[in-house]
Amino acid sequence: MFSIKKTAIGKKIVKPTVYEEVSRQKRFETLVKAYSSDLYRFAYWLCSNHSIADDLVQETFLRAWKALDKLEDEKKAKSWLITILRRENARRFERKRFELVDIEEVVVEDKISLSPEQSLEQQQLHQAILALDVDYREPLILQTIGGFKTSEIAKTLNLNLNTVNTRLFRAREQLRHKLCKELEQVSGIST
């Protein structure tokens, strides 16, 4: 229950009780724990920059905190947060154009220990994903990182299902094509 206070000029302020504040804080912290990692990955693959990805996630959660009472169904939390993040990303582009990153110069962080061949293939895949057009990259990230169904991706991106299917198909085909080309080049050099 909210306690209603009247100010000196008679305007009513709805003030949450201390119990509501605690439960709101707990709810927020649960969301942060559950989704911050996936949201960070989504942001990184969207903007190709770790520092911007970090800022985007911080901004997203701050907006989520302000609007937490609008989230009625916890099952929709992930797509709700992704919608906020996409809007925030678009807003940043409105504010200022970022410096364009040359995909070829992006250093891929080698966090998992892999064999040299695997590592090379993963780096090539990393570059190939970043080089994908964002229209193809975004549904692929939502499907692979977010675990969204194609119908959910369509809803989140405001596209029809056939368009989403086509984009997912082309994204994978382009990646496969690029990888094959790169591997051919590598084997051509080594022979």
Place this chain on the structure above:
Amino acid sequence: MDDLEFRKKAVIDPNSQDPKFLKKTRQSQNNRRFVEQQQSFNQQIQNTLKLSTPENLSDRIILNQQLFQHKHHTTQKRHHQWRNWLVGSVAASLILAFSLNLIFPGTQNSALLARQVVEHVKNDTHALNVQMSVPKSRIDTMLASYGGKLNGPIGQVSFLGHCIVGGHTGVHMVLQTSNGVVTVLLLPSQRISHEFMLNDKQLSGIIYPSKKGSIAVASEQIEAIEKTRQNIDQHLNWII
């Protein structure tokens, strides 16, 4: 499902659980192999997309939210002060009392708060009975939500939770020390002017002013109290 539709589906969603797709997959060795190839490629994509994230990301998000909330409350308070001054219908003495209340919002009677702390600790027997080792990351997150930070170990924490004492929220911790079980309550919204001993038949302890609000340390073993207090004072920092 015809062959073309099947192959397209295998590329678009190789892990699909659609019964028609699964049935078609089982129909021939070729189909099975094709789906396996797509699933393996998908796994490769997934491994690449799953970057490791900054270690303290969630703590920083919560701290950022707390900083925002703190700033927001301060602005709101200033705004209210200004509006109240404009109305000017309140007598000078009332305005003074009101202002003092704004400057020291949580100033409480130490004795009253001490009684509330004792009651809270005695009523919350669950906290004392929980036997788990709370990870440091959870303590960091909880403290960050109140604007606090640990710069060193405080010992084994067997219970950690939010608590409400005297209508204000705080952190309730139970520590397993070499001298016995100790309850620590961090009460960042409860300012007191001076320290006060907790006097009860079962519990001993102290509540004392901190940089932010107050801290209560209580235990059935009197010798555990002072050491825990020193430990907390040494390692707890209030950032906001």
